[in-house]
């Protein structure tokens with residue numbers, strides 16, 4: 001598997017940065033793609049020096065189709081192929097639905113859902129023409145269970161999961177394979193953003209994980225090509241069952257919110273969310 005070219009979006013921070021680091025350590029050639037160009041370039045230089053490996057960066061705004069065309073073309077030019085696309089870039093605006101502006105709701109959809117769709121649609125013909133490719137979409141547990149404070153964020157993740165599996169099944173006889181991964185709460189700047197908003201509680205109801213733990217799952221998926229990964233497995237069972245039965249959902253979520261309030265009060269993010 002080593003030597004394959006892996007393109008990771010949102011790779012200047014959090015889970016994406018950890019994916020880039022672990023992939024580089026395992027011998028993949030890595031393209032760090034992010035809307036934050038300077039941070040992407042800095043990480044690429046650091047990883048290239050640390051692992052004596054091909055690690056490059058490119059500015060990518062996942063909302064922009066032209067930006068996708070240019071970023072993937074430059075990856076093929078630099079590495080000779082595009083073997084793996086990890087769609088990881090994502091954003092959140094915290095708060096209940098009524099407290100966010102329409103612009104904020106649209107922003108989440110543009111990045112999380114349309115950004116992923118655009119990436120898949122740009123990579124698919126390219127990978128099909130080269131006769132191989134693997135697309136890994138980083139989704140969320142909120143794709144199974146609607147949660148308070150995550151209305152449009154969860155809607156984009158529900159949509160991403162539906163889009164992902166539809167396309168994966170449409171393309172089942174082609175050369176491109178698909179995996180989707182659902183991280184739980186992960187200690188990244190996104191979780192810090194949630195910690196900064198006192199109304200944002202539900203992410204703190206359960207133990208959080210390090211970006212490296214999630215990135216190990218993502219990079220493992222590059223080699224093993226699982227259809228879907230829920231991590232940790234036991235958490236996924238609750239989310240999946242509650243997401244199917246609305247009465248259970250409406251009973252359970254307020255209880256999880258109460259637990260989130262209690263645990264949030266105990267946690268200081270910089271002191272170590274756990």
Ligand SMILES: NC(=O)c1ccc[n+]([C@@H]2O[C@H](COP(=O)([O-])OP(=O)(O)OC[C@H]3O[C@@H](n4cnc5c(N)ncnc54)[C@H](O)[C@@H]3O)[C@@H](O)[C@H]2O)c1
Nearest residue numbers: 010013014015035061062088089090140185186188189190
């Ligand atoms: N942190 C969590 O608790 C958690 C849980 C489940 C799923 N996720 C998902 O994991 C992914 C990574 O999240 P994270 O926590 O590492 O976030 P993060 O905020 O640490 O990093 C997100 C990265 O995406 C980049 N980005 C934002 N908008 C972009 C755009 N338009 N084009 C290109 N890049 C853009 C940012 O510059 C940043 O580098 C997201 O899709 C998120 O929804 C996170």
